[in-house]
Amino acid sequence: MLRGLLVLILSITAFAQKPSFTVGWSIYAGWTPYYYMNKAGILRKWADKYGIAIKVQRFDYAPSLDAFVARNIDACAMTNMEALDMPAASGVPTTVVLIGDYSNGNDAVLVRGGLQLKDLAGKKMLLVEKTVSEYLFDRAMTLNGLRDQIKRVRLINTSDSDIATAFLGDTSANAVVTWKPMVSQISKQKGIASLFNSSQIPGEILDLTVVRTDVLNRPDGAGRKFAQALSGAWYEMLAMMSAAGPAGDKVLAAIAEGSQDTLASYKEQLSTTKMFYTPQSAAAFGASPDLKQKMALVRQFCFDHGLLGANTRSLDEVAIRYPDGSVQGKADRVRLVFDLGYMQMAAGGKL
Protein backbone atom coordinates (compact mmCIF):
# COMPACT_ATOMS: atom_id res chain seq x y z
CA MET A 1 0.00 0.00 0.00
CA LEU A 2 2.85 2.30 0.91
CA ARG A 3 4.50 1.59 -2.41
CA GLY A 4 1.27 2.24 -4.25
CA LEU A 5 0.93 5.57 -2.50
CA LEU A 6 4.52 6.44 -3.30
CA VAL A 7 4.09 5.59 -6.96
CA LEU A 8 0.91 7.69 -6.99
CA ILE A 9 2.68 10.68 -5.44
CA LEU A 10 5.63 10.26 -7.78
CA SER A 11 3.43 10.09 -10.84
CA ILE A 12 1.48 13.15 -9.75
CA THR A 13 4.65 15.16 -9.21
CA ALA A 14 6.07 13.83 -12.46
CA PHE A 15 2.98 15.02 -14.21
CA ALA A 16 3.35 18.41 -12.62
CA GLN A 17 7.06 18.91 -13.28
CA LYS A 18 10.03 17.52 -15.11
CA PRO A 19 11.83 14.42 -13.85
CA SER A 20 14.16 15.24 -10.98
CA PHE A 21 17.39 13.49 -9.97
CA THR A 22 19.76 13.85 -7.06
CA VAL A 23 23.50 13.43 -7.08
CA GLY A 24 25.40 13.05 -3.80
CA TRP A 25 29.03 13.99 -3.26
CA SER A 26 31.44 14.26 -0.35
CA ILE A 27 34.54 16.33 0.21
CA TYR A 28 37.50 15.08 -1.80
CA ALA A 29 39.75 16.89 -4.28
CA GLY A 30 38.23 15.04 -7.22
CA TRP A 31 34.61 15.55 -6.18
CA THR A 32 34.47 19.10 -4.84
CA PRO A 33 33.95 20.38 -8.42
CA TYR A 34 30.32 19.30 -7.89
CA TYR A 35 29.99 22.19 -5.46
CA TYR A 36 31.00 24.69 -8.13
CA MET A 37 29.03 22.99 -10.93
CA ASN A 38 25.93 23.47 -8.83
CA LYS A 39 26.73 26.96 -7.57
CA ALA A 40 27.82 28.43 -10.89
CA GLY A 41 24.74 27.08 -12.69
CA ILE A 42 26.67 24.77 -15.04
CA LEU A 43 24.65 21.77 -13.93
CA ARG A 44 21.37 23.64 -14.26
CA LYS A 45 22.26 24.71 -17.80
CA TRP A 46 22.81 21.12 -18.87
CA ALA A 47 19.77 19.84 -16.95
CA ASP A 48 17.60 22.42 -18.74
CA LYS A 49 19.03 21.33 -22.05
CA TYR A 50 17.80 17.78 -21.40
CA GLY A 51 14.51 18.85 -19.82
CA ILE A 52 15.23 17.45 -16.36
CA ALA A 53 16.08 18.80 -12.92
CA ILE A 54 19.25 17.84 -11.03
CA LYS A 55 19.72 18.40 -7.32
CA VAL A 56 23.14 18.28 -5.69
CA GLN A 57 23.52 17.17 -2.10
CA ARG A 58 26.69 17.18 0.00
CA PHE A 59 27.15 14.30 2.47
CA ASP A 60 29.85 12.83 4.66
CA TYR A 61 31.35 9.96 2.71
CA ALA A 62 29.85 6.99 4.58
CA PRO A 63 26.30 8.45 4.71
CA SER A 64 26.46 9.23 0.99
CA LEU A 65 27.06 5.53 0.36
CA ASP A 66 24.21 4.58 2.70
CA ALA A 67 21.88 6.98 0.90
CA PHE A 68 22.85 5.53 -2.46
CA VAL A 69 22.35 1.93 -1.32
CA ALA A 70 18.99 2.85 0.23
CA ARG A 71 18.01 4.32 -3.18
CA ASN A 72 17.48 7.77 -1.72
CA ILE A 73 19.78 9.36 -4.29
CA ASP A 74 20.25 8.49 -7.95
CA ALA A 75 23.93 9.17 -8.48
CA CYS A 76 26.89 9.41 -6.15
CA ALA A 77 30.61 10.08 -6.16
CA MET A 78 32.53 7.10 -4.76
CA THR A 79 35.68 5.01 -5.25
CA ASN A 80 35.80 1.85 -7.33
CA MET A 81 36.20 -0.21 -4.16
CA GLU A 82 33.11 1.19 -2.47
CA ALA A 83 31.09 0.96 -5.70
CA LEU A 84 31.82 -2.76 -5.63
CA ASP A 85 31.41 -3.52 -1.92
CA MET A 86 28.51 -1.22 -1.04
CA PRO A 87 25.83 -0.91 -3.75
CA ALA A 88 26.95 -3.69 -6.10
CA ALA A 89 27.33 -6.20 -3.26
CA SER A 90 24.00 -5.14 -1.72
CA GLY A 91 22.07 -6.02 -4.85
CA VAL A 92 21.81 -2.45 -6.13
CA PRO A 93 23.15 -2.73 -9.70
CA THR A 94 25.38 0.24 -10.38
CA THR A 95 26.80 1.79 -13.52
CA VAL A 96 29.96 3.88 -13.70
CA VAL A 97 29.23 6.83 -15.98
CA LEU A 98 32.24 9.05 -15.24
CA ILE A 99 35.80 8.06 -14.38
CA GLY A 100 36.93 11.24 -12.70
CA ASP A 101 40.45 10.61 -11.49
CA TYR A 102 42.70 8.22 -9.66
CA SER A 103 44.58 8.82 -6.45
CA ASN A 104 48.19 9.48 -7.41
CA GLY A 105 49.66 10.08 -3.96
CA ASN A 106 46.58 11.30 -2.08
CA ASP A 107 46.60 8.19 0.10
CA ALA A 108 49.72 7.37 2.09
CA VAL A 109 51.26 5.17 4.77
CA LEU A 110 53.04 7.44 7.27
CA VAL A 111 55.29 6.45 10.19
CA ARG A 112 57.17 8.12 12.99
CA GLY A 113 60.54 7.17 14.43
CA GLY A 114 62.18 6.09 11.17
CA LEU A 115 60.35 2.75 10.94
CA GLN A 116 60.30 0.71 7.73
CA LEU A 117 57.47 -1.47 6.41
CA LYS A 118 59.34 -4.56 7.64
CA ASP A 119 59.41 -3.18 11.20
CA LEU A 120 55.66 -2.73 11.49
CA ALA A 121 54.82 -6.18 12.92
CA GLY A 122 53.49 -5.72 16.45
CA LYS A 123 53.31 -1.92 16.06
CA LYS A 124 50.20 0.24 16.42
CA MET A 125 48.73 1.55 13.19
CA LEU A 126 45.74 3.90 12.93
CA LEU A 127 43.48 3.66 9.92
CA VAL A 128 39.85 3.45 8.87
CA GLU A 129 39.55 -0.31 8.50
CA LYS A 130 37.89 -1.95 5.50
CA THR A 131 38.44 1.05 3.23
CA VAL A 132 40.96 2.05 0.57
CA SER A 133 43.36 2.80 3.46
CA GLU A 134 43.52 -0.87 4.39
CA TYR A 135 43.73 -1.73 0.68
CA LEU A 136 46.71 0.60 0.26
CA PHE A 137 48.46 -0.95 3.25
CA ASP A 138 47.72 -4.44 1.95
CA ARG A 139 49.25 -3.53 -1.43
CA ALA A 140 52.27 -1.86 0.17
CA MET A 141 53.09 -5.00 2.15
CA THR A 142 52.40 -7.32 -0.81
CA LEU A 143 54.58 -5.36 -3.21
CA ASN A 144 57.41 -5.44 -0.66
CA GLY A 145 57.13 -9.19 -0.09
CA LEU A 146 55.84 -8.77 3.46
CA ARG A 147 52.40 -10.29 2.97
CA ASP A 148 52.80 -12.76 5.83
CA GLN A 149 53.34 -9.90 8.29
CA ILE A 150 50.10 -8.02 7.59
CA LYS A 151 48.18 -9.91 10.26
CA ARG A 152 50.77 -9.08 12.89
CA VAL A 153 50.33 -5.30 12.65
CA ARG A 154 48.00 -3.99 15.36
CA LEU A 155 45.33 -2.13 13.41
CA ILE A 156 43.33 0.45 15.36
CA ASN A 157 40.12 1.42 13.64
CA THR A 158 40.05 5.23 13.81
CA SER A 159 37.39 7.59 12.49
CA ASP A 160 38.68 9.72 9.62
CA SER A 161 37.47 12.94 11.21
CA ASP A 162 39.76 12.40 14.24
CA ILE A 163 42.63 10.45 12.76
CA ALA A 164 45.05 13.38 12.33
CA THR A 165 44.72 14.65 15.90
CA ALA A 166 44.68 11.10 17.26
CA PHE A 167 47.97 10.25 15.54
CA LEU A 168 49.66 13.54 16.39
CA GLY A 169 48.34 13.54 19.95
CA ASP A 170 49.31 9.99 20.84
CA THR A 171 53.00 9.40 20.23
CA SER A 172 52.63 5.72 21.11
CA ALA A 173 50.96 5.16 17.74
CA ASN A 174 53.69 4.20 15.27
CA ALA A 175 51.98 4.41 11.91
CA VAL A 176 48.91 5.79 10.19
CA VAL A 177 47.25 5.24 6.82
CA THR A 178 44.96 7.99 5.60
CA TRP A 179 44.30 10.41 2.74
CA LYS A 180 44.59 14.09 1.99
CA PRO A 181 44.08 16.63 3.47
CA MET A 182 44.92 14.66 6.66
CA VAL A 183 48.12 13.35 5.09
CA SER A 184 49.35 16.92 4.48
CA GLN A 185 48.42 17.90 8.03
CA ILE A 186 50.33 14.97 9.56
CA SER A 187 53.36 15.24 7.24
CA LYS A 188 53.97 18.80 8.39
CA GLN A 189 55.06 17.53 11.81
CA LYS A 190 58.70 16.72 12.47
CA GLY A 191 59.88 13.12 12.34
CA ILE A 192 57.08 11.80 10.13
CA ALA A 193 58.06 9.87 7.02
CA SER A 194 55.97 8.51 4.18
CA LEU A 195 56.70 4.85 3.37
CA PHE A 196 54.25 4.23 0.58
CA ASN A 197 51.61 6.18 -1.30
CA SER A 198 49.02 5.63 -3.95
CA SER A 199 51.26 6.91 -6.78
CA GLN A 200 53.01 3.54 -6.43
CA ILE A 201 49.78 1.76 -7.38
CA PRO A 202 48.48 4.15 -10.08
CA GLY A 203 44.94 3.59 -11.27
CA GLU A 204 43.93 1.22 -8.46
CA ILE A 205 42.07 3.77 -6.34
CA LEU A 206 39.62 5.29 -8.80
CA ASP A 207 37.19 8.10 -8.07
CA LEU A 208 33.99 7.69 -10.00
CA THR A 209 30.54 9.06 -10.49
CA VAL A 210 28.09 6.17 -10.47
CA VAL A 211 24.37 6.02 -11.29
CA ARG A 212 21.93 3.30 -10.26
CA THR A 213 21.41 1.02 -13.25
CA ASP A 214 17.64 0.98 -12.76
CA VAL A 215 17.60 4.80 -12.87
CA LEU A 216 19.66 4.76 -16.06
CA ASN A 217 17.23 2.30 -17.64
CA ARG A 218 14.04 4.17 -16.76
CA PRO A 219 11.48 3.41 -19.45
CA ASP A 220 10.86 7.13 -20.08
CA GLY A 221 14.51 7.64 -20.99
CA ALA A 222 14.98 10.38 -18.41
CA GLY A 223 17.73 8.36 -16.68
CA ARG A 224 19.91 8.43 -19.76
CA LYS A 225 19.28 12.15 -20.14
CA PHE A 226 20.38 12.56 -16.53
CA ALA A 227 23.67 10.78 -17.23
CA GLN A 228 24.18 12.81 -20.40
CA ALA A 229 23.57 16.06 -18.57
CA LEU A 230 25.99 15.02 -15.80
CA SER A 231 28.65 14.15 -18.34
CA GLY A 232 28.18 17.40 -20.26
CA ALA A 233 28.36 19.51 -17.13
CA TRP A 234 31.30 17.54 -15.74
CA TYR A 235 33.56 18.05 -18.74
CA GLU A 236 32.60 21.71 -19.09
CA MET A 237 33.63 22.05 -15.43
CA LEU A 238 36.93 20.21 -15.91
CA ALA A 239 37.80 22.31 -18.95
CA MET A 240 37.37 25.43 -16.84
CA MET A 241 39.51 23.90 -14.07
CA SER A 242 42.37 23.04 -16.36
CA ALA A 243 42.50 26.50 -17.95
CA ALA A 244 45.94 28.00 -17.43
CA GLY A 245 46.63 31.26 -15.61
CA PRO A 246 44.40 33.46 -13.47
CA ALA A 247 41.14 32.27 -15.06
CA GLY A 248 41.83 28.70 -13.96
CA ASP A 249 43.00 29.85 -10.53
CA LYS A 250 39.80 31.75 -10.02
CA VAL A 251 37.75 28.63 -10.70
CA LEU A 252 39.99 26.49 -8.48
CA ALA A 253 39.68 28.99 -5.62
CA ALA A 254 35.90 28.91 -5.97
CA ILE A 255 35.92 25.10 -5.87
CA ALA A 256 38.21 25.07 -2.83
CA GLU A 257 35.64 27.23 -1.07
CA GLY A 258 33.27 24.24 -1.28
CA SER A 259 35.43 22.41 1.27
CA GLN A 260 36.48 25.49 3.28
CA ASP A 261 39.90 25.13 1.72
CA THR A 262 42.44 27.56 0.28
CA LEU A 263 43.61 27.73 -3.31
CA ALA A 264 47.15 26.69 -2.37
CA SER A 265 45.98 23.68 -0.40
CA TYR A 266 43.55 22.61 -3.12
CA LYS A 267 46.26 22.86 -5.75
CA GLU A 268 48.54 20.78 -3.58
CA GLN A 269 45.84 18.09 -3.38
CA LEU A 270 45.29 18.19 -7.13
CA SER A 271 49.02 17.67 -7.68
CA THR A 272 48.65 14.15 -6.27
CA THR A 273 45.33 13.48 -7.99
CA LYS A 274 45.51 12.27 -11.58
CA MET A 275 42.47 14.03 -13.00
CA PHE A 276 41.14 12.86 -16.36
CA TYR A 277 40.54 16.40 -17.56
CA THR A 278 39.30 15.37 -21.00
CA PRO A 279 36.61 12.80 -21.81
CA GLN A 280 39.08 11.25 -24.28
CA SER A 281 41.59 10.45 -21.54
CA ALA A 282 38.90 9.06 -19.22
CA ALA A 283 37.42 6.85 -21.94
CA ALA A 284 40.89 5.65 -22.98
CA PHE A 285 41.64 4.62 -19.40
CA GLY A 286 38.27 2.87 -19.17
CA ALA A 287 38.95 0.91 -22.36
CA SER A 288 42.47 -0.20 -21.41
CA PRO A 289 43.08 -3.78 -20.21
CA ASP A 290 44.77 -2.23 -17.13
CA LEU A 291 41.37 -1.47 -15.65
CA LYS A 292 40.44 -5.16 -15.54
CA GLN A 293 43.72 -6.10 -13.88
CA LYS A 294 43.35 -3.41 -11.24
CA MET A 295 39.72 -4.22 -10.54
CA ALA A 296 40.70 -7.89 -10.15
CA LEU A 297 43.04 -6.88 -7.30
CA VAL A 298 40.36 -4.74 -5.68
CA ARG A 299 37.64 -7.35 -5.83
CA GLN A 300 39.95 -10.03 -4.46
CA PHE A 301 40.73 -7.72 -1.52
CA CYS A 302 37.02 -7.05 -0.94
CA PHE A 303 36.25 -10.75 -0.98
CA ASP A 304 39.13 -11.69 1.33
CA HIS A 305 37.94 -9.12 3.87
CA GLY A 306 34.32 -10.22 3.75
CA LEU A 307 33.23 -6.90 2.24
CA LEU A 308 31.06 -8.56 -0.37
CA GLY A 309 28.76 -9.83 2.38
CA ALA A 310 28.72 -12.89 4.62
CA ASN A 311 26.44 -14.72 2.20
CA THR A 312 28.71 -14.23 -0.79
CA ARG A 313 30.57 -17.52 -1.10
CA SER A 314 32.51 -16.78 -4.25
CA LEU A 315 33.89 -13.51 -5.56
CA ASP A 316 32.25 -14.31 -8.90
CA GLU A 317 28.82 -13.63 -7.39
CA VAL A 318 29.36 -9.87 -7.64
CA ALA A 319 30.34 -9.61 -11.28
CA ILE A 320 31.72 -6.63 -13.20
CA ARG A 321 31.08 -5.91 -16.89
CA TYR A 322 33.66 -3.95 -18.88
CA PRO A 323 33.20 -1.75 -21.94
CA ASP A 324 34.41 -4.50 -24.32
CA GLY A 325 31.57 -6.73 -23.09
CA SER A 326 33.76 -9.06 -21.04
CA VAL A 327 32.59 -10.01 -17.56
CA GLN A 328 34.61 -10.71 -14.42
CA GLY A 329 32.54 -13.28 -12.53
CA LYS A 330 29.25 -14.94 -13.35
CA ALA A 331 27.56 -13.41 -16.38
CA ASP A 332 24.11 -13.65 -14.78
CA ARG A 333 25.24 -11.77 -11.68
CA VAL A 334 26.58 -8.53 -13.16
CA ARG A 335 26.25 -5.83 -10.49
CA LEU A 336 28.80 -3.23 -11.56
CA VAL A 337 29.06 -1.94 -15.13
CA PHE A 338 31.66 0.36 -16.63
CA ASP A 339 29.80 2.31 -19.32
CA LEU A 340 32.04 4.55 -21.43
CA GLY A 341 29.13 5.74 -23.55
CA TYR A 342 28.62 9.03 -21.75
CA MET A 343 32.33 9.88 -21.73
CA GLN A 344 32.57 8.98 -25.42
CA MET A 345 29.58 11.18 -26.24
CA ALA A 346 31.33 14.05 -24.48
CA ALA A 347 34.53 13.26 -26.39
CA GLY A 348 32.68 13.26 -29.69
CA GLY A 349 30.86 16.48 -28.90
CA LYS A 350 27.51 14.67 -29.15
CA LEU A 351 25.93 15.95 -25.93
Add this chain to the structure above:
Amino acid sequence: MPAAFLLIHAKPSRAWSVLLSWTLFAAGIGAYFYVSHARHRDNPEDRVMPTIAQMARGMYNAALQPAEEDEATAPPDNFVQRFFGSMLWKDTRASARRFFYSMALLVPAVLLGLHMGLFPYAGSFFLRFILFFDKIVALSLLPILFIAFGIDELAKVMLIVIGVAPTIILDTFNLVRGVPAEQTVKAFTLGAGDFDVAYRVVLKQVMPRILNSIRLNLKSVMLFLFAGEMIASTDGLAFRIALLRRHMGMDVIIPYVLWVALLLFLVDLGMRRLNRMLHPWFRES
Protein backbone atom coordinates in the same frame (compact mmCIF):
# COMPACT_ATOMS: atom_id res chain seq x y z
CA MET B 1 -20.38 3.46 30.87
CA PRO B 2 -19.42 3.86 27.24
CA ALA B 3 -15.87 5.01 26.55
CA ALA B 4 -15.17 4.91 30.28
CA PHE B 5 -12.14 2.78 29.53
CA LEU B 6 -10.25 5.91 28.42
CA LEU B 7 -10.72 7.72 31.71
CA ILE B 8 -8.50 8.08 34.73
CA HIS B 9 -10.68 5.82 36.82
CA ALA B 10 -10.57 2.96 34.35
CA LYS B 11 -9.41 -0.37 35.77
CA PRO B 12 -8.11 -2.59 32.95
CA SER B 13 -8.03 -6.26 33.79
CA ARG B 14 -4.68 -7.99 34.10
CA ALA B 15 -5.09 -9.69 30.73
CA TRP B 16 -5.80 -6.38 29.03
CA SER B 17 -2.82 -4.70 30.68
CA VAL B 18 -0.46 -7.42 29.50
CA LEU B 19 -1.93 -7.37 26.02
CA LEU B 20 -1.72 -3.59 25.73
CA SER B 21 1.82 -3.45 27.01
CA TRP B 22 3.03 -5.77 24.24
CA THR B 23 1.02 -4.20 21.41
CA LEU B 24 3.64 -1.69 20.30
CA PHE B 25 6.35 -4.38 20.36
CA ALA B 26 4.24 -6.56 18.12
CA ALA B 27 3.42 -3.65 15.82
CA GLY B 28 7.08 -2.61 15.56
CA ILE B 29 8.32 -6.12 14.85
CA GLY B 30 5.45 -6.71 12.44
CA ALA B 31 6.15 -3.50 10.53
CA TYR B 32 9.86 -4.34 10.32
CA PHE B 33 9.28 -7.78 8.86
CA TYR B 34 6.61 -6.54 6.49
CA VAL B 35 8.95 -3.92 5.02
CA SER B 36 11.93 -6.28 5.11
CA HIS B 37 9.92 -8.91 3.26
CA ALA B 38 8.80 -6.40 0.66
CA ARG B 39 12.37 -5.17 0.15
CA HIS B 40 13.65 -8.71 -0.27
CA ARG B 41 10.99 -9.54 -2.82
CA ASP B 42 12.15 -6.47 -4.70
CA ASN B 43 15.88 -7.15 -4.27
CA PRO B 44 16.84 -10.58 -2.90
CA GLU B 45 20.32 -9.29 -2.02
CA ASP B 46 19.08 -6.40 0.10
CA ARG B 47 21.33 -5.85 3.12
CA VAL B 48 19.67 -2.82 4.65
CA MET B 49 16.83 -4.74 6.33
CA PRO B 50 17.88 -8.37 6.82
CA THR B 51 15.28 -11.09 7.33
CA ILE B 52 14.97 -12.92 10.62
CA ALA B 53 16.81 -15.93 9.16
CA GLN B 54 19.74 -13.75 8.10
CA MET B 55 19.91 -12.07 11.49
CA ALA B 56 19.73 -15.43 13.24
CA ARG B 57 22.61 -16.71 11.13
CA GLY B 58 24.58 -13.49 11.68
CA MET B 59 24.11 -13.74 15.43
CA TYR B 60 24.86 -17.46 15.46
CA ASN B 61 28.18 -16.80 13.75
CA ALA B 62 28.95 -13.84 16.01
CA ALA B 63 28.24 -15.84 19.15
CA LEU B 64 30.04 -19.04 18.19
CA GLN B 65 32.90 -18.06 15.90
CA PRO B 66 36.06 -16.13 16.65
CA ALA B 67 36.40 -12.59 15.31
CA GLU B 68 37.89 -12.15 11.86
CA GLU B 69 41.03 -10.47 13.19
CA ASP B 70 41.77 -13.33 15.61
CA GLU B 71 43.75 -16.39 14.66
CA ALA B 72 41.36 -19.17 13.74
CA THR B 73 42.22 -22.05 16.04
CA ALA B 74 40.65 -25.49 16.02
CA PRO B 75 37.12 -24.89 17.37
CA PRO B 76 36.47 -26.55 20.72
CA ASP B 77 33.58 -28.99 20.70
CA ASN B 78 31.37 -27.65 23.42
CA PHE B 79 29.15 -24.64 23.05
CA VAL B 80 30.22 -22.84 26.20
CA GLN B 81 33.87 -22.85 25.16
CA ARG B 82 33.00 -21.74 21.66
CA PHE B 83 30.98 -18.86 23.06
CA PHE B 84 33.88 -17.72 25.24
CA GLY B 85 36.14 -17.71 22.20
CA SER B 86 33.64 -15.85 20.04
CA MET B 87 33.51 -12.39 18.53
CA LEU B 88 30.42 -11.46 20.56
CA TRP B 89 32.04 -12.41 23.87
CA LYS B 90 35.30 -10.66 23.00
CA ASP B 91 33.46 -7.44 22.17
CA THR B 92 31.14 -7.65 25.15
CA ARG B 93 34.05 -8.22 27.52
CA ALA B 94 35.98 -5.27 26.13
CA SER B 95 33.01 -2.90 26.34
CA ALA B 96 31.97 -4.17 29.78
CA ARG B 97 35.46 -3.57 31.15
CA ARG B 98 35.37 0.07 30.03
CA PHE B 99 31.83 0.41 31.31
CA PHE B 100 32.62 -0.84 34.81
CA TYR B 101 35.85 1.15 35.09
CA SER B 102 33.93 4.31 34.38
CA MET B 103 31.14 3.33 36.76
CA ALA B 104 33.76 2.83 39.47
CA LEU B 105 35.11 6.30 38.74
CA LEU B 106 31.67 7.74 39.44
CA VAL B 107 32.08 6.86 43.14
CA PRO B 108 34.54 9.72 43.76
CA ALA B 109 32.11 11.96 41.86
CA VAL B 110 29.38 11.12 44.37
CA LEU B 111 31.70 11.79 47.29
CA LEU B 112 32.77 15.10 45.80
CA GLY B 113 29.14 16.15 45.41
CA LEU B 114 28.47 15.18 49.03
CA HIS B 115 31.36 17.25 50.31
CA MET B 116 30.44 20.20 48.14
CA GLY B 117 26.93 20.12 49.51
CA LEU B 118 27.98 19.95 53.16
CA PHE B 119 31.29 21.75 53.50
CA PRO B 120 31.04 25.42 52.49
CA TYR B 121 34.72 25.79 51.58
CA ALA B 122 34.57 22.73 49.29
CA GLY B 123 31.36 24.14 47.82
CA SER B 124 32.87 27.54 47.05
CA PHE B 125 35.97 25.94 45.61
CA PHE B 126 34.29 23.50 43.19
CA LEU B 127 30.72 24.56 42.47
CA ARG B 128 31.21 27.35 39.94
CA PHE B 129 33.82 25.41 38.02
CA ILE B 130 31.77 22.24 37.84
CA LEU B 131 28.66 24.16 36.80
CA PHE B 132 30.75 25.52 33.94
CA PHE B 133 32.42 22.20 33.18
CA ASP B 134 29.04 20.47 33.03
CA LYS B 135 28.12 22.54 30.00
CA ILE B 136 31.24 21.56 28.05
CA VAL B 137 30.47 19.11 25.27
CA ALA B 138 33.13 16.51 26.02
CA LEU B 139 33.21 15.16 22.48
CA SER B 140 34.39 18.49 21.10
CA LEU B 141 37.53 18.30 23.23
CA LEU B 142 38.79 15.09 21.63
CA PRO B 143 42.15 16.44 20.43
CA ILE B 144 42.96 17.52 23.99
CA LEU B 145 41.84 14.16 25.34
CA PHE B 146 44.12 12.38 22.85
CA ILE B 147 47.12 14.43 24.02
CA ALA B 148 46.30 14.00 27.71
CA PHE B 149 45.25 10.34 27.75
CA GLY B 150 46.44 8.79 24.49
CA ILE B 151 44.02 6.79 22.36
CA ASP B 152 43.88 3.61 24.42
CA GLU B 153 41.60 2.46 27.21
CA LEU B 154 42.26 5.44 29.46
CA ALA B 155 41.00 7.93 26.86
CA LYS B 156 37.74 6.03 26.42
CA VAL B 157 37.12 5.76 30.15
CA MET B 158 37.99 9.42 30.67
CA LEU B 159 35.62 10.47 27.90
CA ILE B 160 32.79 8.75 29.78
CA VAL B 161 33.84 10.18 33.13
CA ILE B 162 34.22 13.71 31.80
CA GLY B 163 30.87 13.41 30.09
CA VAL B 164 28.87 11.96 32.97
CA ALA B 165 30.63 12.87 36.24
CA PRO B 166 29.62 16.57 36.35
CA THR B 167 25.95 15.61 36.12
CA ILE B 168 26.34 13.12 38.96
CA ILE B 169 28.31 15.61 41.08
CA LEU B 170 25.71 18.34 40.62
CA ASP B 171 22.82 15.98 41.22
CA THR B 172 24.40 14.68 44.42
CA PHE B 173 25.09 18.26 45.48
CA ASN B 174 21.42 19.20 45.01
CA LEU B 175 20.17 16.10 46.83
CA VAL B 176 22.50 16.82 49.74
CA ARG B 177 21.30 20.41 49.87
CA GLY B 178 17.75 19.07 50.00
CA VAL B 179 18.33 17.30 53.31
CA PRO B 180 16.60 19.42 56.02
CA ALA B 181 19.08 21.42 58.12
CA GLU B 182 17.22 20.34 61.26
CA GLN B 183 18.55 16.84 60.79
CA THR B 184 22.21 17.85 60.72
CA VAL B 185 21.64 20.15 63.71
CA LYS B 186 19.97 17.31 65.57
CA ALA B 187 22.83 14.94 64.75
CA PHE B 188 25.35 17.47 66.03
CA THR B 189 23.43 17.99 69.28
CA LEU B 190 23.43 14.21 69.72
CA GLY B 191 27.22 14.37 69.58
CA ALA B 192 28.00 13.34 65.98
CA GLY B 193 31.21 14.56 64.36
CA ASP B 194 31.41 16.23 60.92
CA PHE B 195 32.13 12.97 59.12
CA ASP B 196 29.44 11.11 61.05
CA VAL B 197 26.94 13.65 59.76
CA ALA B 198 28.28 13.48 56.23
CA TYR B 199 28.52 9.73 55.84
CA ARG B 200 26.08 8.28 58.34
CA VAL B 201 23.25 10.79 58.27
CA VAL B 202 23.24 12.61 54.93
CA LEU B 203 24.89 10.17 52.51
CA LYS B 204 22.85 7.33 53.89
CA GLN B 205 19.52 8.93 53.15
CA VAL B 206 20.41 10.42 49.74
CA MET B 207 22.05 7.19 48.57
CA PRO B 208 18.93 5.61 47.03
CA ARG B 209 18.25 8.79 45.05
CA ILE B 210 21.87 8.92 43.89
CA LEU B 211 21.60 5.34 42.68
CA ASN B 212 18.49 6.32 40.75
CA SER B 213 20.30 9.26 39.24
CA ILE B 214 23.15 6.99 38.10
CA ARG B 215 20.58 4.61 36.65
CA LEU B 216 19.07 7.42 34.61
CA ASN B 217 22.54 8.30 33.36
CA LEU B 218 23.32 4.76 32.17
CA LYS B 219 22.35 5.72 28.67
CA SER B 220 24.73 8.69 28.67
CA VAL B 221 27.48 6.37 29.87
CA MET B 222 26.70 4.03 27.00
CA LEU B 223 26.54 6.89 24.51
CA PHE B 224 30.00 8.15 25.46
CA LEU B 225 31.32 4.60 25.48
CA PHE B 226 30.03 4.07 21.95
CA ALA B 227 31.44 7.40 20.79
CA GLY B 228 34.83 6.50 22.23
CA GLU B 229 34.89 3.07 20.64
CA MET B 230 33.84 4.43 17.28
CA ILE B 231 36.61 7.04 17.31
CA ALA B 232 39.51 4.65 17.80
CA SER B 233 39.62 1.08 19.01
CA THR B 234 40.47 -2.53 18.27
CA ASP B 235 37.56 -4.24 20.01
CA GLY B 236 34.23 -3.57 21.69
CA LEU B 237 30.57 -3.64 20.71
CA ALA B 238 30.58 -0.20 19.07
CA PHE B 239 33.86 -0.95 17.30
CA ARG B 240 32.19 -3.92 15.64
CA ILE B 241 29.13 -1.92 14.71
CA ALA B 242 31.31 0.81 13.16
CA LEU B 243 33.25 -1.79 11.20
CA LEU B 244 30.19 -3.68 9.97
CA ARG B 245 28.52 -0.46 8.91
CA ARG B 246 31.28 -0.11 6.34
CA HIS B 247 29.73 -2.87 4.30
CA MET B 248 26.13 -2.82 5.50
CA GLY B 249 26.42 -5.81 7.81
CA MET B 250 22.99 -5.06 9.23
CA ASP B 251 22.39 -8.79 9.82
CA VAL B 252 24.86 -8.56 12.71
CA ILE B 253 24.37 -4.90 13.65
CA ILE B 254 20.67 -5.23 14.52
CA PRO B 255 21.19 -8.24 16.84
CA TYR B 256 24.17 -6.41 18.38
CA VAL B 257 22.04 -3.37 19.12
CA LEU B 258 19.37 -5.57 20.71
CA TRP B 259 22.07 -7.35 22.73
CA VAL B 260 23.35 -3.99 24.03
CA ALA B 261 19.79 -3.00 24.95
CA LEU B 262 19.33 -6.27 26.83
CA LEU B 263 22.60 -5.87 28.74
CA LEU B 264 21.76 -2.29 29.65
CA PHE B 265 18.32 -3.38 30.80
CA LEU B 266 19.90 -6.06 32.99
CA VAL B 267 22.34 -3.58 34.55
CA ASP B 268 19.43 -1.23 35.23
CA LEU B 269 17.37 -4.06 36.73
CA GLY B 270 20.33 -5.13 38.85
CA MET B 271 20.77 -1.62 40.22
CA ARG B 272 17.07 -1.34 40.96
CA ARG B 273 17.16 -4.64 42.86
CA LEU B 274 20.29 -3.60 44.72
CA ASN B 275 18.69 -0.31 45.63
CA ARG B 276 15.63 -2.05 47.04
CA MET B 277 17.77 -4.53 48.94
CA LEU B 278 20.04 -1.90 50.48
CA HIS B 279 17.32 0.64 51.20
CA PRO B 280 14.10 -1.25 51.92
CA TRP B 281 12.71 1.90 53.53
CA PHE B 282 12.92 3.87 50.31
CA ARG B 283 9.64 3.96 48.39
CA GLU B 284 10.04 6.13 45.34
CA SER B 285 11.48 4.05 42.56
